[in-house]
Amino acid sequence: MPEPMFLEKKKILQRQDFGKLIDALHQEGYTIIGPVLSETAISYGEIQSETDLPIGWTDIQEAGKYQLKRRPDEALFGYNVGFQSMKKYLFPPRQRLFTVDKKAGRLTFVEENPQIQKYAFLGVRSCDLHAALIQDKIFSEGSSRDKAYVRRREEAFVIVVQCGQSSSCCFCLSMGTGPKAEGGFDLALTECIDRQQHFFLIEIGSLRGEKLISSLPLKDVKEEDLLFAARVIDNAKAQMTKVMDTKGIKELFYSNWEHPRWDDVASRCIACSTCTLVCPTCFCWTIEDSISLTDQKAERWKRWDFCYSMEFSHLPSGSVRSSIKSRYRQWLSHKLASWIDQFGMSGCVGCGRCITWCPVGIDITEEVAALRVQSKEDVS
Amino acid sequence: MKAKECQFVAEPPDSILLPKAFIIEKKVIECSRVVSLWIAPLEKNECAFKPGQFLMVYVFGVGEAAISLAGNGGDQGKYFLTVRAVGSVTRAIEQAKEKDILGIRGPFGNGWPIQEASTKDILLIAGGIGLPPLWSTIPFFLQNRSRYGRISLLYGVRTPQDILYKDKLESLSKGKDISVKIAVELATARTWNGHIGNVLNLISHAQFSPPSTIVFVCGPEPMMRFCAYTLLKYGIAKEHIYFSMERNMRCAIGSCGHCQFGPLFLCKNGPVFSYQTIEPFLNIAEI
Numbered sequence: 039m040p041e042p043m044f045l046e047k048k049k050i051l052q053r054q055d056f057g058k059l060i061d062a063l064h065q066e067g068y069t070i071i072g073p074v075l076s077e078t079a080i081s082y083g084e085i086q087s088e089t090d091l092p093i094g095w096t097d098i099q100e101a102g103k104y105q106l107k108r109r110p111d112e113a114l115f116g117y118n119v120g121f122q123s124m125k126k127y128l129f130p131p132r133q134r135l136f137t138v139d140k141k142a143g144r145l146t147f148v149e150e151n152p153q154i155q156k157y158a159f160l161g162v163r164s165c166d167l168h169a170a171l172i173q174d175k176i177f178s179e180g181s182s183r184d185k186a187y188v189r190r191r192e193e194a195f196v197i198v199v200q201c202g203q204s205s206s207c208c209f210c211l212s213m214g215t216g217p218k219a220e221g222g223f224d225l226a227l228t229e230c231i232d233r234q235q236h237f238f239l240i241e242i243g244s245l246r247g248e249k250l251i252s253s254l255p256l257k258d259v260k261e262e263d264l265l266f267a268a269r270v271i272d273n274a275k276a277q278m279t280k281v282m283d284t285k286g287i288k289e290l291f292y293s294n295w296e297h298p299r300w301d302d303v304a305s306r307c308i309a310c311s312t313c314t315l316v317c318p319t320c321f322c323w324t325i326e327d328s329i330s331l332t333d334q335k336a337e338r339w340k341r342w343d344f345c346y347s348m349e350f351s352h353l354p355s356g357s358v359r360s361s362i363k364s365r366y367r368q369w370l371s372h373k374l375a376s377w378i379d380q381f382g383m384s385g386c387v388g389c390g391r392c393i394t395w396c397p398v399g400i401d402i403t404e405e406v407a408a409l410r411v412q413s414k415e416d417v418s
Numbered sequence: 419m420k421a422k423e424c425q426f427v428a429e430p431p432d433s434i435l436l437p438k439a440f441i442i443e444k445k446v447i448e449c450s451r452v453v454s455l456w457i458a459p460l461e462k463n464e465c466a467f468k469p470g471q472f473l474m475v476y477v478f479g480v481g482e483a484a485i486s487l488a489g490n491g492g493d494q495g496k497y498f499l500t501v502r503a504v505g506s507v508t509r510a511i512e513q514a515k516e517k518d519i520l521g522i523r524g525p526f527g528n529g530w531p532i533q534e535a536s537t538k539d540i541l542l543i544a545g546g547i548g549l550p551p552l553w554s555t556i557p558f559f560l561q562n563r564s565r566y567g568r569i570s571l572l573y574g575v576r577t578p579q580d581i582l583y584k585d586k587l588e589s590l591s592k593g594k595d596i597s598v599k600i601a602v603e604l605a606t607a608r609t610w611n612g613h614i615g616n617v618l619n620l621i622s623h624a625q626f627s628p629p630s631t632i633v634f635v636c637g638p639e640p641m642m643r644f645c646a647y648t649l650l651k652y653g654i655a656k657e658h659i660y661f662s663m664e665r666n667m668r669c670a671i672g673s674c675g676h677c678q679f680g681p682l683f684l685c686k687n688g689p690v691f692s693y694q695t696i697e698p699f700l701n702i703a704e705i
């Protein structure tokens with residue numbers, strides 16, 4: 039677990055020694071999950087060696103658009119968030135909850151005791167780290183505490199890579215979630231690259247992190263390294279054009295359930311659920327019961343669910359949210375307003391995924407801005 | 419938001435998502451498509467609950483449904499449930515036989531604010547299958563009858579055949595402790611010799627003093643809303659009117675997100691809410 043006293047501990051790792059970090063993680067028995075180049079995007083996958091990283095690649099993102107592009111340099115982490123996040127590993131899309139045996143009319147329930155993979159996440163962005171902290175609220179506290187989630191989370195070794203660029207869909211500055219992660223990680227890297235040098239500034243966030251890098255050939259930090267790293271972060275900030283005005287945002291939603299903009303967005307949204315699928319904080323799930331052909335064994339599975347489906351709010355008398363308007367409104371008002379009442383924080387970290395991957399290019403920051411126009415109560 | 423350290427508390431002893439095996443000890447047919455069950459745990463443990471709480475009832479291989487606790491049927495070691503068959507799970511419950519095994523999770527939810535009712539006049543207003551969750555309060559009121567003011571049970575059904583707990587209601591109405599009034603919507607003087615019409619009409623026949631009355635309502639949502647409008651006209655305060663709400667429920671532990679009603683998780687924060695709490699969301703279509 040990260041410890042504050044290490045926050046100030048910094049070291050330098052040269053690019054040519056980067057592979058040794060991967061070796062050290064493997065030696066500790068971690069399965070490394072990090073950015074990999076798939077055909078059309080940078081996604082998350084298993085990293086065997088540094089050559090699996092998207093070296094020299096970046097991406098261009100706009101509402102409804104994602105495109106891979108070569109970089110002029112050989113940066114390892116020179117891209118913006120892809121469609122996947124840690125969520126799929128910490129909160130797997132499908133998990134068995136239990137099996138039931140039926141023998142002589144008796145039922146025996148056997149709880150699933152899942153094997154917990156020891157993951158090291160490499161290249162976690164600040165927004166995604168905040169998204170995990172949000173999911174922790176749901177899955178590690180109170181009645182909704184999920185033992186398997188907590189074990190996965192405790193095992194997970196988190197290596198942040200601080201952002202050196204941002205896409206046109208990023209708005210973490212508005213949400214207070216980036217671009218620089220200040221804590222909650224084991225290690226945080228800032229990739230510093232120009233014509234003369236290529237190195238990583240490492241911030242140590244935990245004892246575990248300190249121990250892991252103890253065998254690496256590290257150098258002490260010089261003043262100019264810190265300045266370089268600061269410029270990297272400043273660059274990400276300077277590139278960020280998208281903003282969301284979050285002032286009084288809960289009241290904005292709570293007083294505008296019938297705003298005409300909901301009809302407008304409903305005429306564009308096709309209720310495909312992509313935004314909830316890519317969102318790193320969306321946590322809804324459902325139960326699937328099944329039975330074996332012999333009628334002797336049944337299973338229960340937990341799987342991701344999406345508030346864009348009619349079934350989601352199914353009652354015997356019909357779906358509570360039968361219109362797309364009500365389902366879009368449920369999604370956005372939950373994310374940005376009711377989440378605050380439920381968990382004391384916003385459900386959005388400003389990663390911009392829902393904007394990039396929406397097939398019709400709906401931009402939540404534009405929707406919020408439109409709600410502020412002709413809003414029933416002046417909340418600005 | 420500031421990144422904070424992740425801290426995790428100790429493990430709870432056993433899984434809240436794992437059903438326990440219960441046996442159907444007795445089953446009766448209440449009326450068309452409605453059955454009552456008395457169920458008991460196979461492993462010894464007491465069936466504690468608060469009136470207004472609910473269980474998740476699992477039928478082998480079919481699925482799970484939220485079912486209110488109608489009481490313990492006069493036996494500490496049992497749960498008493500009444501189920502209307504409307505879909506796959508409830509139909510499977512309807513078809514279950516005595517000695518069959520069900521999977522039970524719970525009890526879940528907050529229950530009715532029984533404590534708050536003391537010294538007050540009490541109106542229990544039920545529509546259709548909304549009676550069982552209110553029924554669970556009656557033994558509590560009877561046991562401590564002197565603590566409460568006047569108690570009325572107002573019950574509305576569509577036809578005389580739909581009346582649940584006929585015998586129990588009859589014996590209850592013979593006593594002096596609780597005034598029982600039933601309204602039947604679709605009836606003639608020949609088929610029903612009581613009130614004909616909506617359950618709301620019964621309110622004017624009940625005895626209560628509005629400033630010190632507490633009302634528990636359970637029934638279809640439109641009926642509950644109209645109930646609240648009527649009660650407010652009588653001068654009953656919003657915070658003294660309680661509804662038991664229904665939404666799709668999958669987990670019952672505040673995790674799956676299905677039962678959300680505005681910011682509220684009905685399973686964890688409810689299903690019982692004061693009108694005061696839910697009014698802002700109650701009149702928003704499809705919330």
Ligand SMILES: Cc1cc2nc3c(=O)[nH]c(=O)nc-3n(C[C@H](O)[C@H](O)[C@H](O)COP(=O)(O)OP(=O)(O)OC[C@H]3O[C@@H](n4cnc5c(N)ncnc54)[C@H](O)[C@@H]3O)c2cc1C
Nearest residue numbers: 353354481483484485486501502505506507508664666667
């Ligand atoms: C707090 C609470 C208490 C209830 N108490 C009672 C009671 O005492 N007696 C009674 O007869 N009915 C009660 N209900 C309603 C009952 O839960 C639904 O009628 C039942 O879930 C319908 O499931 P089904 O499979 O038979 O119907 P279908 O329409 O076939 O439902 C399909 C699936 O959707 C899910 N689903 C549909 N409606 C609900 C719902 N309301 N809650 C949870 N899941 C749902 C079920 O998992 C089901 O598998 C209560 C509901 C709630 C929320």
Ligand code: SF4
Nearest residue numbers: 317386387389390392
């Ligand atoms: S709502 Fe959109 S921008 Fe916000 S966290 Fe989810 S995917 Fe990212």
Ligand code: SF4
Nearest residue numbers: 307308310311313396
């Ligand atoms: S907002 Fe876009 S991504 Fe989300 S459901 Fe509608 S069309 Fe799909």
Ligand code: FES
Nearest residue numbers: 670673674675685
């Ligand atoms: S039923 Fe899952 S959150 Fe309430």
